[in-house]
Amino acid sequence: MAYFGYYIITMDWVNGGGDSYNHFLFAHYAPQHPELLLHHWAKPLFTLLLVPFAMGSIKGAEVFNVLLATGCGLMVFGMARKLGYRNGWLALLLLLFSPIVYIHVFSALTEPLGAFILTLGLYLTLDKKYIWGAVVLSFLPIVRTETFIFVPIWITYFLLVRQWKAIPFLASGFVIYSLVGGWYYGDWLWLINQNPYQGAADIYHSGSLMHFADSYQHITQLPLGLLMLIGIVALLPWKGKASWSQPKFWFEWQVIFIAFGYFSAHSVVWWLGIGGSAGLIRVMLVIAPLLVLLGIKGFDILSAPLKKDWMVKVFGLAIIALLLYYDMRQYRLPQQLHPEDELVQSLLPKAQEWKTEDNRVYYAHPVIPYFMELNPYDKSETMNLIENGGAMLGEFQPGDVFIWDSHFCPNEVRLTDNHMLVEFGLTLTETYEKTWEPDGKFEIRIYRKE
Numbered sequence: 202m203a204y205f206g207y208y209i210i211t212m213d214w215v216n217g218g219g220d221s222y223n224h225f226l227f228a229h230y231a232p233q234h235p236e237l238l239l240h241h242w243a244k245p246l247f248t249l250l251l252v253p254f255a256m257g258s259i260k261g262a263e264v265f266n267v268l269l270a271t272g273c274g275l276m277v278f279g280m281a282r283k284l285g286y287r288n289g290w291l292a293l294l295l296l297l298f299s300p301i302v303y304i305h306v307f308s309a310l311t312e313p314l315g316a317f318i319l320t321l322g323l324y325l326t327l328d329k330k331y332i333w334g335a336v337v338l339s340f341l342p343i344v345r346t347e348t349f350i351f352v353p354i355w356i357t358y359f360l361l362v363r364q365w366k367a368i369p370f371l372a373s374g375f376v377i378y379s380l381v382g383g384w385y386y387g388d389w390l391w392l393i394n395q396n397p398y399q400g401a402a403d404i405y406h407s408g409s410l411m412h413f414a415d416s417y418q419h420i421t422q423l424p425l426g427l428l429m430l431i432g433i434v435a436l437l438p439w440k441g442k443a444s445w446s447q448p449k450f451w452f453e454w455q456v457i458f459i460a461f462g463y464f465s466a467h468s469v470v471w472w473l474g475i476g477g478s479a480g481l482i483r484v485m486l487v488i489a490p491l492l493v494l495l496g497i498k499g500f501d502i503l504s505a506p507l508k509k510d511w512m513v514k515v516f517g518l519a520i521i522a523l524l525l526y527y528d529m530r531q532y533r534l535p536q537q538l539h540p541e542d543e544l545v546q547s548l549l550p551k552a553q554e555w556k557t558e559d560n561r562v563y564y565a566h567p568v569i570p571y572f573m574e575l576n577p578y579d580k581s582e583t584m585n586l587i588e589n590g591g592a593m594l595g596e597f598q599p600g601d602v603f604i605w606d607s608h609f610c611p612n613e614v615r616l617t618d619n620h621m622l623v624e625f626g627l628t629l630t631e632t633y634e635k636t637w638e639p640d641g642k643f644e645i646r647i648y649r650k651e
Contacts, residue, residue, distance in 0.1 A: 202267065202271060205267045205297070205306060205307075206264075206267070208307065208534050208535055209260050209263045209264060209267070209307065210260070211535055212307070212534065212535035212536065213537075213538050213546075214307070214535065214536040214537055214538050214539075215259055215263070215307060215308055215309070216304055216305055216307045216308040216310070216483075217305070217308040217309065217310045217483070218539075218567075219567035219568060220309075220310060221259065221262070221308045221309040221310055222259065222309070222567055222568050222570075222571045223243070223567060224243060224244075224247070224248075224251070224262070224309040224310065224311065225251075225255055225259045225262050225309040225571065226570055226571060226577055226578075227240060227243040227248050228243075228247075228248050228251035228252045228254070228255035228262070228309075229255040229256070230576060230577075230578050231248055231249075231252050231255075232252065233576070233578075233579075234578045234579075236385070237578065239378075239381065239382050239385055239386070241391070241392070241395045241396065241397050242397040244311050244343065244344050244345075245343060245378060245382075246314075246340055246343045246344050246374075246378075247311045247314050247344050250265075250314065251265060251309070255309075259309055259571065262308070262309035263306065263307050263308065263309070265309075265313075266305075266306045266307075266308060266309070266310070266313040266314075267306045269313040269314055269316070269317040270296065270297060270302050270306050270313055270316070270317075271293065271297070272317055272320075272321075273296055273313075273316050273317050273320045273489075273490040274292050274293030274294075274295075274296040274297060274490070274493075275292070275293060276320045276321060276324045276490070277289075277292040277293075277296060277320065277490045277493050277494050277497070278290065278292035278293060279324060280320075280323065280324055280327055280494055281494060281497045283327050283328065284327070284449055284452070284453065284494075284498075285449075286497050286498055286501055287501050287513075288497055288500050288501055288504065288513065288517060289497060290517070291496075291497055291500060291517050291520075291521070292493060292494075292497060294521045295425060295493045295496060295497070295520075295521060295524070296489060296490060296493045298521060298524040298525045298528055299420075299421055299422070299425050299489055299492070299493065299524065300418065300419050300420060300421065300422050300524075300527065300528055300531065300532075301419060301420045301421070301482070301483070301485050301486045301489050302486060302489050303528045303532070304419075304528070304532050305483050305486050310483060311344055311345060312345070312483055312484060312486035312487055313486060314344050315341060315344045315345035315348065315486075315487040316486055316487050316488070316489055316490055318337060318338070318340055318341045318344060319338070319341055319348070319351075319459075319487060319488070319490070319491075320490040320491075321337050322334045322335070322337035322338035322341065323338075323452075323455075323456070323491075325337060326338075326358070326367075326452070327448075327449075327452055329448075331359065331362075331364040331366075331367040332366065332367045332370050334367070335355070335359070335367040335368070335370035335371045335373070336370050336373045336374075338351070338355055338371060339370060339371050339372060339373040339374035339375065340373070340374035341374070342374065342375070343374050343375070343378055343392075345484075345487055346396070346398065347463075347466065347467070347476070347484070348463070348487065350462060350463070350466055351459055351462070351463075352371060354455060354458050354459055354462065355371055355455075356368055356371065357455075358451055358452070358455045361451045362448045362451055362452075375392065378392060379391070379392055398476065406474055407471060407472060407473060407474030407478075407480075408471050408472065408480050409471075409472065410468055410469070410471075410472040411468070412468065412471055412472070412480055413464060413467060413468050413471070413482065413485065414468070416482050418527070418531070419482045419531075420482065420485045420489075420492075421492055421496075422524055422527045422528075423527075424520050424523050424524050424527075425492065425493070425496050425520075425524060427499070428495075428496035428497075428499035428500050428503065428520070429492050429493075429495045429496045429499060430499065431498075431499030431500075431502050431503060432494075432495035432496055432497070432498030432499030432500075432501075432502070433457060433495055433499075435498055435499065435501075435502050436453050436454070436457060436495075436498065456491050456494060456495065457495070459488065459491060460488045460491045460492060460495065463485075463487065463488050464485065464488065467484055467485070500517065500520070504516055504517070540635050540636075540637045540641060540643060541566070541568070541606075541608060541635070541643045542568050542572065543635065544633060544634075544635040544643055544645060545566065545568050545569055545572045545573065545645070546572040547633075548572075548573065548633065548645065549572060549573055549574065551631070551647075552573035552574065552575065553574075555602045555604075555647065556573075556575065556582070556602070557600065559600055560598070560600035560601050560602060561580075561581065561582060561583065561584055561598070561601050561602075562575055562582065562583050562584070562601070562602045562603075562604060563583075563584045563586055563597075563601065563602065563603040563604065564583065564584075564585065564586065564603075564604040564606075565585070565586045565587050565604075565605075565606060565609040565610045565613055565614050566604070566606040566608060566609045566610075567587075567609070569604055569606075570583065570585075573604075586610075586613075586614045587609065587613045587614065597625055597626065597627065597650040598650060599650050599651065600649070600650060601649070601650040602647060602648070602649055602650075603622070603627060603647075603648040603649075603650075604645060604646075604647060605622070605645065605646040605647075605648060606643070606644070606645050606646075607642070607643055607644040607645075608643060622648050625650075626650055626651065627648035627649065627650055628648060628649050628650075628651055629646055629647070629648055630647050630648065630649050631646070631647035632644065632645070632646050632647070633645045633646075633647075
C-alpha cells in the first residue's frame with residue numbers, strides 16, 4: 202500500500218488516458234448532475250462507488266483502485282486457505298505486483314472494480330453463501346459488460362453443487378438497474394438498447410488472434426504465468442466420481458473456465474473485429490485474481506520438494522522480487538505526463554480567463570475539462586464537439602471560445618483548415634505549441650467569436 206501510495210502522491214501521470222479522465226469526471230460531477238449515475242458507458246455502479254473518492258483530484262480514484270486491488274488480494278488469500286492451498290500468504294503481493302495490476306491501479310478505470318466484484322462473489326460462494334454470492338456476481342456485467350458470458354458458467358456451477366435457489370439471484374443487478382434506468386429513460390431494456398459498443402467495430406478494427414497471448418509480459422510476466430500454467434495442469438487430472446460431490450472440485454473448475462473463457466472470448470472478438478473490442482490489454486485485469494489463485498496452486502506443486510518452511514518462504518519471496526524487478530524495468534515509475542497533457546495542464550491560468558459567466562467553451566480533446574477545471578456536463582458552460590459530431594459549430598455566440606487542438610480536432614471533428622473557422626466568424630487570438638523527440642508536435646489554438 203505504501204509503495205503505491207508514494208507514486209500516487211508524487212506522480213501526475215495516470216494510466217488509461219482519456220478513459221480515466223472521463224470516468225473520473227463522471228463521478229466528480231455526478232452530485233451536480235445525478236443523471237450521470239445512469240450513464241451506460243461510464244458504468245453506473247462504478248460511477249456511484251467512485252463518487253466519494255472523486256471529490257478532489259483524480260488521485261482519489263487511484264486510491265480507490267489500490268484499495269480494490271488490495272481487497273482482491275486478501276480475498277484470494279482467503280480462497281486459497283479454504284481450498285487447502287499451503288501458500289496463500291503469497292496472494293496479496295503476487296496480485297499487486299502482477300504487471301496487469303501493478304500499472305493499472307494508477308487509473309480511474311473500471312477493471313479493478315470488475316476484478317473485486319468477481320473475486321468477492323466467488324469468495325462468498327466458496328464460503329457457502331451462495332445466494333449472496335449470486336447477488337454480488339449479478340452486478341459484474343453492470344461494471345464490465347463483456348462479463349455476461351460468465352452467466353452460463355455460474356448457472357452450471359450452482360446446478361452442480363445443488364444450489365438451484367441461488368440461480369434466480371444472478372439477475373438481481375440487471376433487474377435493479379433496469380427498473381431504475383427504466384423509470385428515468387422510459388426504456389426498461391435500456392441496458393441492452395443503449396449499449397455504447399454497438400457498431401464500435403468501425404472504430405476499433407481487429408487484430409491477431411494471439412494478441413493477448415503475445416502480450417503475456419503485460420499480464421502475468423513469465424514467473425506468474427508459469428505458476429498459473431502449473432496450477433491449471435495440476436487441477437486437470439480426473440479425480441474420479443467421488444470428487445463430483447465436493448463443491449471444492451467444481452469451484453476450481455469454475456475458476457479455470459472463467460479465466461480461460463474470458464481470455465478466449467476477448468482474443469476471438471478482437472480477432473473477428475466484433476463486440477466493440479479495442480484489443481486493450483488492461484481488460485485482463487478482471488481475471489487477474491483468478492490467475493493468481495491458480496498460480497498459488499502451481500507454487501504449491503513447485504515448492505513441494507522443499508522440506509523446510511523457510512526454504513519455501515525464500516522461494517516465494519524470490520518470485521515476488523522477480524515480478525517486481527520486471528515491473529520496475531518494464532514501466533519505470535514514476536512516469537511523466539504525456540506532452541499533450543502537459544501543455545493542456547499548463548494552460549489552466551489561461552482557461553480561467555477564457556471562461557466567463559456569459560460565454561461557452563468549445564473543445565474536442567478529452568483531457569481539457571479535467572486540466573482546465575471545466576464542467577463538461579453543463580452545456581451552458583462547455584460543449585464537447587466530439588460528442589456532438591461537430592454539429593454545434595454553427596451555434597457560436599459572441600464571446601464564445603473554441604480550444605482547437607492538433608490531435609482530436611483534425612481526426613474526430615474534421616477541422617484541419619483555419620478557413621473553416623473563419624467561416625463561423627471566429628478569430629485566432631492565441632497559439633501554443635509543444636514538441637518532443639523524435640518528431641512529436643502538439644498545438645493548441647484559441648479562437649474567439651467576436
